[in-house]
């Protein structure tokens with residue numbers, strides 16, 4: 001499933017939060033899908049644990065991303081997550097190189113190529129302007145700049161370090177004009193989303209602001225009110 005390119009993306013990373021694991025991943029996605037309904041001005045997507053991709057993808061119409069795939073081809077590789085397997089489970093794409101699942105450059109390139117061959121979208125995460133430029137050089141559909149020290153915190157990257165978002169957009173577009181840049185870390189409110197778009201990002205990657213909210217549907221509605 002290709003994500004529409006004419007509207008911002010709100011990608012909610014479920015990480016391994018208990019609130020977004022197993023049956024709760026399905027219930028959460030259904031609640032978010034309902035909260036976003038009628039809001040065609042943004043595309044909602046979620047990044048679920050590998051074990052939850054199939055159940056979330058079959059219970060909702062929300063595009064589901066894997067949080068990671070390995071660079072391996074099918075064969076001997078105990079414990080690995082195959083791009084083929086997440087595709088068959090119903091994934092639309094995968095995150096790669098998240099701050100909590102860092103990879104070496106050669107592995108990012110190999111996984112990215114495997115995902116592309118299978119028609120799956122790639123969101124390559126990065127932590128600095130330079131690594132965003134390097135990620136963009138692999139020509140993924142998305143890169144996502146997230147300063148690690150702001151992840152899980154209360155201050156949005158768009159307020160704490162707006163320059164890194166602006167500079168990451170310029171760096172990424174400089175090497176790959178069609179890559180779409182997301183930003184994340186601390187993003188929670190409509191104002192944060194609005195600021196991200198004003199800085200040149202084409203969406204946000206967020207987790208705790210939705211997953212840990214008392215009312216995740218209300219948190220998503222608040223976020224989307226920034227459009």
Ligand code: G3P
Pocket residue numbers: 013098099146150151152153184185186187205206207208209
């Ligand atoms: O992948 C998104 C993430 O790392 C940002 O987390 O909790 O700051 O929205 P959070």
